[in-house]
């Protein structure tokens with residue numbers, strides 16, 4: 001009996017998924033108004049010059065595929081992967097699912113399920129932007145949902161079944177081992193480990209419609225700025241790039257940027273997001289190991 005790995009087949013799977021995930025992504029997409037504008041400029045210029053469009057990294061591709069797959073499974077009469085235009089320009093957005101008249105954004109993440117989606121400003125800007133395009137003109141409030149697949153659950157975080165995650169650490173002696181274990185400060189019971197397996201959390205978010213109208217206006221202006229940068233001969237790949245105007249560069253984007261080398265962007269050093277720092281340092285460790 002033989003067993004052999006098939007790198008060509010892996011490339012076929014990844015290329016097929018990447019092609020599927022980038023379908024209908026021609027022209028300006030609302031996400032360009034959320035993520036790094038230099039990245040959007042670079043991708044447009046590369047494609048205009050006849051180069052292949054930058055692909056998302058394999059991890060992002062697989063996570064997106066899980067999200068799209070979930071949409072397919074749940075679809076059953078609901079709209080999914082629906083393109084929404086804008087009354088103000090030619091840009092488009094992609095709504096994952098429309099469920100009971102509400103925009104639903106599906107996310108697939110390694111973030112802990114203890115984290116609230118509100119902590120992800122980029123999710124709020126993106127989904128808020130879709131909801132703004134979808135809402136009725138006379139709406140006063142607009143509600144959207146987030147269906148989040150947490151690939152690693154809550155990372156096994158210790159909690160009390162009755163009182164949840166304690167805010168401070170308190171220990172008590174556990175007689176069978178003679179060692180201290182963490183307890184719940186409220187009921188003094190020993191904490192139990194959380195979950196490391198994938199799990200789903202669904203959230204509802206409501207915005208005053210006025211807030212979304214102003215978000216949509218900001219996003220329309222951002223897309224127009226990118227359009228102007230793309231047409232501006234002063235900005236060149238490998239030469240002077242447009243200034244960073246919006247995005248989450250310092251937070252996490254520059255770290256995992258798949259286009260920076262292709263457009264000669266130095267990016268921002270010193271990301272301030274702890275998770276990004278951690279994944280960065282893990283990568284460094286792996287690199288060190290690989291070269292050791």
Ligand code: SF4
Nearest residue numbers: 036254257260265267
């Ligand atoms: S390296 Fe940072 S600033 Fe440059 S294109 Fe990528 S995300 Fe944008």
Ligand SMILES: [Zn+2]
Nearest residue numbers: 160163184187
């Ligand atoms: Zn308790």
